[in-house]
Amino acid sequence: MSSPTAPAAEAAVAPRHALAGLAILAGLLCQILGFTPLALDPHLTGYAFWLATALLWPDIPGRTRRQAGWLAALGLGLLLLARFGYGAVIDWAAMLDGNSFVVAMLVGVSFIGLIGNLRGRPRPPGHPVTGRRGLAGTWLGVHLLGTILNLSTVFMVGDRLARRAPLTMPQLLGLNRGLSSAALWSPFFASMGIVMTLAPAMDYATVLAHGLPLALCAGLVTMIELPRRFDLSDTAGFSMSPRSLLLPVSMAALVMGFHYGLTPELSMVSIITFLMPASALVANLPKGPRWTLGRLHRHALTRLPAMRGEISLFLCAGLLTKGLSTLANAATEGGWTLFDAFGTGEAIASFLAVVASAVAGLHPIIGVSVLASVLDLAAAEQTLFAFTALAAWAVGTSVGPLSGINLSLQGRYGVSGTRMMRENLRYALVMAALAVAAIWLLSS
Template sequence: MRHKLAGTLILLGLLLQILGFVDLLPLSHLVGYAFWLATALLWRDTPRRTRWQAGALTVIGVGLLALARLRFDAAIAWPAILDGNTYVVAMLVGVSFIGLIGNRSGSKRPLGRPVTGRRGTAGTWLGVHMLGTILNLSTVFMIGDRLARRGPLTTPQLLALNRGLSSAALWSPFFASMGVVMTLAPALEYSRVLAIGLPLALLSGALTTFELSRRFDLAEVAGFSLSPRSLLMPLAMAALVMLFHYRLTPQLGIVSIITFLLPAVALASNLPAGPRWTLYRVRQHTLVRLPAMRGEIALFLSAGLLTLGLSTAIAAATGSEWTLFDHFGAREAIFSFLAIVASAIIGLHPIIGVSVLASMLDLGADRQTLFAFTALASWAVGTSVGPLSGINLSLQGRYGVSGYRMMKHNLVYALVMSGLAVAAILLLDRMG
């Protein structure tokens, strides 16, 4: 009963967010209330590490708000304190509905024929990367489970899964990282981020294939062969998002478009099978899949509360005049990137570092693209190497590999990718 109510509340939060896009939301804070109440209902089922992190962030955020009010007499809009990152959470919930597309009979359609060797490893990285741009973490399980049919996953397979997904954070407009960044830096130029982030992601794939082929014997390591048909859905969805963004609903940001478009496409794909079938699939998704998102929802909501508390306390203590940097240029961006990656290695999710950094900056429109890429690059590298990142915790829970073992195997990769990211930051800053 508790899971059913929580899943319903998460769905309600998504629907309320969509109503807000057309100014039909009865009360502006209902979205946050729905998500937070669902999180509370699912708290005991949330993984312990996530509970500790989310709980600490929430306590610190509320404490900072109380400090700002009691010590500095700051004006706090208490009914609105639960609104942080609700846009991102709603987007994540919306993206989850993509799993309802196809598979009407309940059978799992093969994604491709496994191959071995360097080609297979490259195929695993590319498959997770391309499909993961839309399907996010679920792609790791789709491809990983297929590879696991031939035996327990090996270290090269796990590393290819890890890096294929995490590197998509560099450019994919469907990723949570991009949702957070677009919320924190609404004036960013996505075309410039894409022009830098996509080549850097491809370099990640080349580096992964080269490094793993030197460190491991890949002759018998099964990989994933990506067929052109498998790419049709991700490319079609990306094209639809761009169509709405530039033509049909230019007043909405990409995060908002994804939030309503992906569930709409998922529903439309099921309607030919009949309303009863469609309702059944939505009900199953609401009662099973949405409660399973409790960990990421809790983390994003609590990080939003921390950001609000930190920014409010800093503004109250400094009279809104203090910022971490007087100017956010290449040097400051590189320092920020390295600090966030370092915090990920010691166990903090990159969203925490990105949110804290944003709360201490006063960015003009011309600096927001540089900040956005810095945040995305630190997210991509940090989640690959961080032992407590979502991808590594998921691999640990699904396939039994330690997050700290993944960190150890990814240290050299993270070092090389950090060097490439620093070079990209310098290039982006020089481009102006």
């Protein structure tokens, strides 16, 4: 069942790619079924995504394949060290689950392409917004919508910009900084969910009072720095016009409706995972079941295998995270604590250590989790710890080559994670200084 244009598109798909696309689709369906009473084995999602990665491995660009291979090898090595060096009990069946929920969300978000373009072909771009105004629109659009839609906003805005031409470095930096700075205050970010779990007695109002101004400073630093380094006269930005905002704002409204009304027990990532494909189905069904199934079929056979770069990086980074967290838990067992108390000096040292580990290639979630595992926080110290962790997450994800945002930009738009790190070093230094000042103000 397909549209008249489908056979030519499907004929060019190799059987291996088709099987990989179906495996990715199966992984998404397993993840969505996990939100219902029809849930299958929770490990099936990860197994399906890893199967697709294995099938697509020869087609992954060499740089990405080498990086993913090293991440997976290092993660496996750390698991073996934890098992045979420290006697850790390891659930090997669950070792392929790392980041599978994020991959499922990315796959779900890819169906957005079936909503905004119901004719099945690209719409001609209109007159672009350029210069400082375009940069401001990109940063602000990603920041505001990203507080709710998280990483999916980067793809919505980035894909819209990429319709005109391959993304330039100022555009990539605007996407990166707009999203990463939202981690400072958004209650819907993964960073906030992790921090609330690690510091349940934190005072969110205090975190918001310090995090939101720091996020605005991040935007101001971007508006001052990038025009001095790059010629933005021909650099298209995201338009904040009603037409451009219609799709992301509609999706944000739907996500909020499900989060607060229909499915409050699900996380924001889970809601996005099933809502985007469901919205694509609803948007296409008026053209008939044949049209809808044809578009979904072509999406599964062509678009999903094309996500091989980002899927492989996230899965292999997840295996590394599993290895690091397992080794850290095994090595620190016994009640040892890093600090007797958590005050200004300890908070600043912890912030700098997590950011430094991000620059070295570790995702901030690893640094924050390891830090929490070696602290014994009193209730009065948890707000300071929470803000310290969020600030380290925001700065670390902007500059860290293996952060979620930079892995996504590398996998989707082909930019080197190492180059993103170099281009963001100056920004990270300024934001680190401002974050240290904010930590001092909060602790005082």
